Amino acid sequence: MKLRFFTFQFLLFTSLLTLLSCGSSNKEKAYGLLNEARMAADQHQYDEARALIDSLRSTYPKEIECRKAALVFSDSLELNEARFSFAKADSALTFKRFELEDMKKQFVLEKDERYQSVGNYVVPSQAGSKTHLRFFAEVNEEGTLQIVTIDEQRKYHFTQVAVGDARGSAALLPSHATAEDAKAVERCYQLARLFADVKAGQQEVEKQMLKVRFYEQKIERGNNK
Numbered sequence: 001m002k003l004r005f006f007t008f009q010f011l012l013f014t015s016l017l018t019l020l021s022c023g024s025s026n027k028e029k030a031y032g033l034l035n036e037a038r039m040a041a042d043q044h045q046y047d048e049a050r051a052l053i054d055s056l057r058s059t060y061p062k063e064i065e066c067r068k069a070a071l072v073f074s075d076s077l078e079l080n081e082a083r084f085s086f087a088k089a090d091s092a093l094t095f096k097r098f099e100l101e102d103m104k105k106q107f108v109l110e111k112d113e114r115y116q117s118v119g120n121y122v123v124p125s126q127a128g129s130k131t132h133l134r135f136f137a138e139v140n141e142e143g144t145l146q147i148v149t150i151d152e153q154r155k156y157h158f159t160q161v162a163v164g165d166a167r168g169s170a171a172l173l174p175s176h177a178t179a180e181d182a183k184a185v186e187r188c189y190q191l192a193r194l195f196a197d198v199k200a201g202q203q204e205v206e207k208q209m210l211k212v213r214f215y216e217q218k219i220e221r222g223n224n225k
Helices: 002-042 046-059 064-105 179-223
Strands: 109-112 120-121 136-140 145-150 156-161
Touching: 002 046, 002 064, 046 064, 064 179, 120 179, 136 179, 145 179
Parallel strands: none
Antiparallel strands: 109 120, 120 136, 136 145, 145 156
């Protein structure tokens, strides 16, 4: 009888140890995943960090304290990624702006302040009088590429081109275009592309700045609770 009682106590004791060790192991593993996520975020590996947090939540649903810590970390992760993306986008935009301003110097800005609120950039060889031209390209100060054809009655016909949708400068050439025309169109096309890149860069900077502000405010609200 004593032997049976001793055996029962021993089995109960070992079962408790097993449960305690499992609980402790799960906690350690959960925090291990959280620490791995933090290290991944420090190396700007944000997608990997998110995957580790998702794994923590699905694998250890009962580790409440660790899950709370992971939730706080997730907000800081999004904020840090937004700040990183903002800095990268801002740097790229600065470079594109320099590139655009440098390329503008290769063109002549034609603008009559009396009649025009927006001037047009043309290549130097086509600046001034257009009486000898049947066709030319220009880019206005807002970055819109225009293909201008001149008919036999010397009437000007303007076609605006969405640079992002165009297949390239060659697709814009009429059948009577010369090699010089092709070079001029290519240069205008590249200028318009730079304008488009700058606009896209500005939009990306604004997008990332909004994300930064959103997560800064979200974290601040959480800290004030």
